[in-house]
Structure formats: structure tokens, C-alpha cells
Amino acid sequence: MRILIVNTSEKTGGAAVAANRLKDALNNNGVKAKMLVRDKLTxxxxxxxxxxxWQNQRHLLWERFCVFCHLHFSREHLFEIDIANAGSDITKLxxxxxxxxxxxxxxNQGMLSLKNIRKILCSGKPVVWTMHDLWPAAGICHYAHGCCRYENGCGxxxxxxxxxSPHDLSAKVWKRKKEMLSHGNIWFVTCSQWxxxxxxRSGLLRGISVRDIPNPIDSHFFQPQDKQAxxxxxxxxxxxxxxxFVSQRVTDQRKGMDYFVEAVARMAEEHPEMKGHTGIAILGGHAEELEGKLALPVYPIGYVSDQQRIRDVYNAADVFVLPSLEDNLPNTIMEAMACGVPCVGFAVGGIPEMIDHRKNGYVAAERDAADLAKGIRWVLDEADYKALSEAAAAKVLHSYSQRSVARQYLEVYNEAMAYKNFCL
Structure with a gap:
């Protein structure tokens, strides 16, 4: 069986990392898989x-310009919206x-247009689509932020x-997607139960198979190592x-930095002794901008792409905190847990599926900086740290190993192929 995984980037962003890891997991478990990308980096x-x-760049710029126009030339929400009106035809490759x-x-972002996807669906080949966010099941957004309009047509x-308005851009794109999905055989997979x-609930996916399979991780690479080294x-x-704290761009509001800043301030105020023995390590772009904003000493690591160095960052930490306000199945939590680092996050998205409360980390009440601070303190000062660490690593081995995830995807692939053969 030969699988072609299509993703905009090879390495940049959580979805790219997950797609690349799935490709490796499949190849390591007897399935031939390749990845087709716009931005190849290795x-x-x-x-x-x-x-x-040059053509790819033109597709990206044209889509951004069209979105910019619909936003009345405001940059607000510019990269929260995708309309897939430009892209490349891959069916001839x-x-x-x-x-x-x-x-x-x-x-997204100029890789495939809705017209391109329809052509793929009309090719007769079975299509599996892994959702890393809500965009395939909504009009123009990647995260609903509490909006339910995508269930019945957007607008x-x-x-x-x-x-x-009732017939705005979101409604028009929703209708185009509905027409597109009426062609061909397609199976949807989400990375989390959330x-x-x-x-x-989406009206776009009624009657279409949707199941959840987590992202995989190479647990032979991401594993506990000597902290001092x-x-x-x-x-x-x-x-x-x-x-x-880790984020591709640490100033991204969705990652909850404001709540993290408040939680750290609470800890420093209530336990001033922490200033002498606790610090904040920050991995990600713009990390230096947070110096002076946190009440504990900050050690900005900056943006890192080298995987061995990223593994060192996790192993250097005592606790990993990701106060995302909306997230699917964060690779960062999985990586930290694989390295035996207990995690603390809000009860949003797929995070409670990863962190078992008070067993391998702490799940704080949503948008509650006080509870976030309580969770960090609990991990550092109250819990059986060795037991937490071992439970975190064990959870990854059980739920997110390459073999486990590859097996689940193979079931979807076999189902898709069987349906194709039945139709023939």
C-alpha cells in the first residue's frame, strides 16, 4: 500500500511535525509513505x-490579498482566515x-484550493483527511472560539x-466546501476526541466517516535523559x-501567555522564596520580548529547529506549562511527557485527553490563572514528582507510540481501499 501525505510545510508548524511523524511511523511499520509539501526544508x-x-508564492499572496480585501484592509484576523481560492493541481504528479x-x-495558505481538492476527490482515489483544526469542517476559520454557525452553513x-452577514464570505466558502465534499470517497480523522x-456537529460532514486517532511520536528519540547534562x-x-513554556510564536494570544504571566506573578507574590530558586525557560520566537514581564527570572532560548536541542530543552525542565485557550492535541505536551516532564494546562481542547489530572500532571480550570499557578506549585512542591514523571512517559508509550498510531491509520486505509474495490 502506497500513501501520499500532503501538507503545506515539511517541518514548520504543529501539523507539519505531526504529518512528518506519521509518515515515519507508517514507513517504520510496513506501509510505504511519502510526503508532498510546498515548503521542503531537508x-x-x-x-x-x-x-x-514563484507560482506557490503567487497563490499564497493572492489568497492573502483576497482575505485582506474582505477584512476591509485590516490585518486583524488576517491569518485566522483561509478561503482556499488558489493552489496547485497535484493530480498530474x-x-x-x-x-x-x-x-x-x-x-492551507496556497497549497491546495477547493477546486484542487475537488479534482483529487474526483480522481477515484480514496482520500483520508487528517484534521489538525476545524477548518475542513467549517467555513473560513480554524478554531470556532465558541461559534456554532459552522453546524448549519456559517454566515x-x-x-x-x-x-x-447571512451571506458573507464564510457562508459562501461553506457552500463551496459542501459541494466539493459531495464528490469521491473521503474519510476524516481528527487528532483528538474534542x-x-x-x-x-458540522453540516459539512454529515454522512461522512469521522474518527479520532492521535498524532504519533518517536518515543525512542523523545525520552527521559540526564537533566543536568x-x-x-x-x-x-x-x-x-x-x-x-513553548510556542512557535510565544506572543500568540491563543497560547495563553497572558494567563501564564498572571500565574507566575501570583506564585512570586504568594511564595517570594521562589525568586531565589525557580526560573522560567521560554522556547519559541519572540521569547526575548517576555523578559521583564514575568515575576521570576527568565531564560529565553529563542526559536530552535534542531530536534536534539529541542529534546534537551524538555529534559532540562521540571514542569512544562501550556495554558492554551483552544488547542487540538499539542505536540509540545506530548514531547514533554515523553521526556518524563509533568505538564500543566487548561481544561480545553484535547489537553485533558493528554494530561491525566494529578496522575501525570495538572489540568487547571479554563482561563483560571489562580488554578494554573496552583497546578505549577503542586507539581513542583507537593506531588510525588518521580511518580508523575514516570506516569507521563508511560502515557506516551501506551497511547502515542508509532506502532499504535500506524495500526489505527492502517485500519482506516484498509477500509478506504475495501470501499473503493467494492465500488469497482
């Missing part, structure tokens, strides 16, 4: 570039023709100026307990 022979860079199943992943979109519940390689202090 010399991995199992990753194929779309090519035509050799890799497409050789594949038994086309596996779509995150294909009056809160992301558009003035709250949109996203699966949302997707199944990791800190030495990163030039981090060895005489402090380190609280870790």
Missing part, C-alpha cells in the same frame, strides 16, 4: 517538493498517480468586519527549578 528522500516556488491513497493534512462570521466532537548543553542554570 534532503529527506521520502519528502517531495511541489516545485514552482507522478507521486499522486503512484499512490493508492491520498492523505491530506494541513493544506454572520465574527471574524469578518461588523460580524459579517475535535472529533466538533467535527461531527541537558542544562549544561543549553547553558541553563543547574541550581534552579525550571518552568518551561
Amino acid at each position: 534532503d529527506d528522500i521520502t519528502v517531495v517538493s511541489l516545485g514552482h516556488e 507522478r507521486e499522486f498517480k503512484e499512490a493508492d491513497i491520498i492523505h491530506l493534512s494541513w493544506i 454572520n462570521c465574527p471574524l469578518l468586519p461588523g460580524g459579517g 475535535l472529533s466532537r466538533q467535527a461531527k 541537558a542544562r549544561k548543553r543549553l547553558h541553563l542554570p543547574d541550581d534552579r527549578r525550571l518552568v518551561l
